[in-house]
Amino acid sequence: MFRVLLIPVLALVTSLALGALVMLLFGDDPILAYQGLFQGAFGSGRAWSSTIRKMIPLILTGLSVAVAFKAGLFNIGASGQFVMGSVFSVAVGIHFEGLPMYIHLPMAILAGMLGGMIWGAIPGFLKVTTGAHEVIVTIMLNYVAALFGGWTVYAGGTQGQTPGPLWDPTARAISETPDVLHSAQIPWIFGPPYRVHFGVFLALLAVLIIWWLIYKTTVGFEIRTVGQNPKAARYAGIRVEKTVVLTMAIAGGLAGLAGTIETLGLNHKFAPEFGGQVGFDGITVALLGQTHPVGVVFASFLFGALDAGAAKMQFESGVAADIIQVIQALVLAFVAAPLIIKALFRLRSTQDDRHSASLNTSWGGS
């Protein structure tokens, strides 16, 4: 247990130290910045609520990337799947007036997951049928999803362009959907100003289910086998193609659920600027959590805190919030290459450093 935590903790400490160094180098005050960061993340009830709230989508996109990793797939497409989840859930959420909540809300959530699943299954399907690498396809689908999402809420143009199907006409020139009906909103736990909603329990439930699926079921065994050795998996009678598509669909469904929960629990509408970064952060979170569902929860908590504190940090110390992204990239680097940390802290190398997770087996289809 201690060894599992050692590398991530050292990675975080080193990254914060390097981040401080960068700030010093460019004339910012790191102590003031980190004070603001800590206050913004844990300094008050509102700070805690904000940390938890930011953690929710990260858990789900992190899980999404982690599940794909288990099958040896690299899902960079979580942000596209996130957007599709948002769009599909909002499409159900703004329609069907008069439905009771116990029907409408699950319907909207399922729709969102479905949107994400479709968007995740496409790269899986293309990979097994044509050999197209999922890294490129998922990245391209991110752009397509962002444009598609933009079109659904498009306010129309001055040259007579037709507005998108989900656009709210009362918003005039603003491209956004109407508010999700009350019967499809995920309720807030404490009420304003604490914007923590019950989605946090949905996310934790997803963690449990995925943990069970990966480690306790045949499907999970197949996923892990395909990830470790596709040839052996095929030899053992596992249908690798089916497993790849299924894994990508599950991964997409999780990222879609992230978008769904953000939409139904927090934003209550969709606009093109929602989403994006969370998908990319999912990669870092998954790696930091060592692609284990429980690890993902801890990593999301950390990143949620960093994100929640960033605004306060910028406000209190004047240090641009973008430095947080630098720190996150450093954390990723140190976790993905334990050799650096071990060299820095003069730890003994273990056998498994030599062959850490390899993601590039099928690059270019060769």
Add this chain to the structure above:
Amino acid sequence: MSFWSRTARVAVSLVVLMLLMAILVELTPLGENKWMRVFFGVSALNFTLRAAIPLVLGALSGILCERSGIINIGIEGMMLAGAFAGFVAKSSTNDWPLYLSLVFSVIVSLGVGGLMGLLHGMLSIRFRMDQIISGSVIIILAAGLTSYLFDRDAIADGKFTPIPIPLLSEIPVIGPVLFNNPPITYLALLLVLVVHIAIFYTRWGLRTRAVGEHPRAADTEGINVNLMRYLNTMLGGMLAGLAGAYLVLEAVGQFQEGMTAGRGFISLAAMIFGNWTPFGALGAATLFGYTQALQNEFLLAGVTTIPRQFVSMLPYVVTIIAVSGLVGRVRAPAAIGRPYDTEGGR
């Protein structure tokens, strides 16, 4: 593997076909037939070239790295870093003579791109990080650092302007499209030829390919595998940096956060589409550039029947079709993605 592979031939023929169509369109009175102009006008071709240049440079960057066996999905980050470095250099030398300051900025971009390449090399060779993760680190790091350091009040004065080549620029259609361009555009087109010759006709290229195809054999022949990989990753980084310089110093004139906007990733697709050959990559980049040009031409022509978001999807959808339709017929260097141990541990 034949350098003049089928994909390269297909791609290059497409380019030639487009030029021919443009000449026809230009020379025939079309009257009200705006569609032909939208698709094949000189302005569409000009736009195509402008959009293709960073993609070509990015793809060349990928080719150098991957031919030596290092996957580089970090092109996007290297490009962004190069663009930012070029901008900082330009905006702090505004009082220098214009060309001196521009050339200085290009050199700074090249240097920073090379450093990003070195970082990628160190992470994936020295520290044995998975090369795809290392590329992701580069992308996130570049995005974060450039946004953190970006001074929104800084302004770069002036950018490269077109230099018409005497006589050649007088040729109808081909002249204004190919021979009336700013310097980095000429340089990029020249680099396609240079990289092609370097990879296929020099000792250095032979060694690079050997290291990427069969490092053990190359090692036995006395080639320093990891040194070759470091060199190629750094050169690749410099090319990506040049693409960034192109965006800031030639195309836009200023820096914007995240201004590479996925070009690094499309470059990767162009590299695969072009079967890891410079001319193939040029053809593929032109095709992607053309889809972007269409988007622009549609807008200019006032086409509103197709929502503009769907037109904007074109480059990305074409990329997906390209990588799904062609993989299987193209082949990546054999040893790609695998770290190399001299002591024979693997």
